[in-house]
Amino acid sequence: MSELPKAAPVAGLPLRPAGAGVFAGRVAIVTGSESGIGRETARTLCESGAAVVLNGRQPERLEHTRHTLAAAGHRVATCVADITDYADCERLVATAVSSFGRLDILVTNASISQRAYFADMQPEVFRRVLDSNVYGSVYPLMAALPHLVASRGSVTFISSISALNGMPSGSAYCAGKAAISNLAHTLRLELAETGMHFGVVHIGFTQNDPEKRVLDAAGQPVPIAHRPPRWQKSQAEVAAIIVRHIRKRKRRTVISFLGRIIVLIHNTLPKLGDWIVLTTIKRMRKFYE
Numbered sequence: 001m002s003e004l005p006k007a008a009p010v011a012g013l014p015l016r017p018a019g020a021g022v023f024a025g026r027v028a029i030v031t032g033s034e035s036g037i038g039r040e041t042a043r044t045l046c047e048s049g050a051a052v053v054l055n056g057r058q059p060e061r062l063e064h065t066r067h068t069l070a071a072a073g074h075r076v077a078t079c080v081a082d083i084t085d086y087a088d089c090e091r092l093v094a095t096a097v098s099s100f101g102r103l104d105i106l107v108t109n110a111s112i113s114q115r116a117y118f119a120d121m122q123p124e125v126f127r128r129v130l131d132s133n134v135y136g137s138v139y140p141l142m143a144a145l146p147h148l149v150a151s152r153g154s155v156t157f158i159s160s161i162s163a164l165n166g167m168p169s170g171s172a173y174c175a176g177k178a179a180i181s182n183l184a185h186t187l188r189l190e191l192a193e194t195g196m197h198f199g200v201v202h203i204g205f206t207q208n209d210p211e212k213r214v215l216d217a218a219g220q221p222v223p224i225a226h227r228p229p230r231w232q233k234s235q236a237e238v239a240a241i242i243v244r245h246i247r248k249r250k251r252r253t254v255i256s257f258l259g260r261i262i263v264l265i266h267n268t269l270p271k272l273g274d275w276i277v278l279t280t281i282k283r284m285r286k287f288y289e
């Protein structure tokens with residue numbers, strides 16, 4: 001293995017008084033944290049004592065989230081950055097180091113989803129969705145790696161239960177999320193001697209910000225498909241599970257009963273899994289579309 005670029009060894013420098021939370025003195029980047037699950041994960045990390053760099057592409061929304069967290073007494077910085085652009089990711093990591101002096105935790109949460117069948121999709125739309133899920137995880141990690149090696153840090157890739165199996169109308173999204181699981185496994189092996197943590201959290205149906213949009217086949221932003229509210233966890237519940245996953249340095253966390261059923265059926269009775277999807281897609285079309 002080629003030698004990794006060096007960052008100053010920084011483990012053990014407290015930023016907050018001891019006892020201010022399990023992540024006291026730790027510094028985190030959460031991509032796509034101006035809204036949704038990312039924002040709640042950033043909040044939960046802050047409440048656990050971490051200083052957090054918030055990220056997104058919309059300066060006003062990012063500033064609103066920063067203001068809310070800072071007003072609650074949390075240590076936050078912001079970086080407007082497109083995580084599919086490597087130079088932007090270098091700025092994102094530089095923001096963490098210049099603001100708080102180190103980096104311990106990376107949560108790659110930013111993602112674009114879709115609501116479009118493969119046969120209808122413009123090639124460019126497929127690429128945008130795939131890029132946001134693959135390079136949107138790869139580039140922040142590449143930029144952050146020397147600092148995370150120095151701190152024996154933690155990387156959590158936010159994935160979906162739809163990465164555990166295929167999901168009609170989610171081809172590029174499912175493919176991108178599935179690729180990240182394999183990446184995590186490979187990095188765990190390649191970088192075993194660094195003591196770093198690489199984990200994947202497979203999220204199930206979760207309440208969304210009302211303004212959340214995904215891409216249709218032509219690349220237009222559209223609301224997400226209908227999900228029965230009783231199947232949805234709150235963003236705060238999901239954020240608490242993500243932060244526990246980071247604290248325990250788990251390899252894989254599958255959120256929700258439905259997620260665990262998908263794993264079980266996919267591993268043991270894959271034909272039954274396909275039959276369930278093909279049957280429900282006829283009866284519950286708006287669930288997929």
Ligand SMILES: NC(=O)c1ccc[n+]([C@@H]2O[C@H](COP(=O)([O-])OP(=O)(O)OC[C@H]3O[C@@H](n4cnc5c(N)ncnc54)[C@H](OP(=O)(O)O)[C@@H]3O)[C@@H](O)[C@H]2O)c1
Nearest residue numbers: 032035036037056057058082083109110111160203205206
């Ligand atoms: N909600 C669910 O039911 C559910 C289920 C399974 C998995 N997940 C996963 O959970 C994570 C968060 O989902 P969410 O529901 O909270 O989505 P969301 O509300 O759409 O939030 C995604 C965030 O990512 C940002 N983002 C997207 N592309 C970006 C880019 N290229 N550079 C920087 N920021 C970018 C968005 O900011 P912009 O305003 O800049 O676009 C937004 O702040 C995603 O990885 C998603 O796949 C969610």
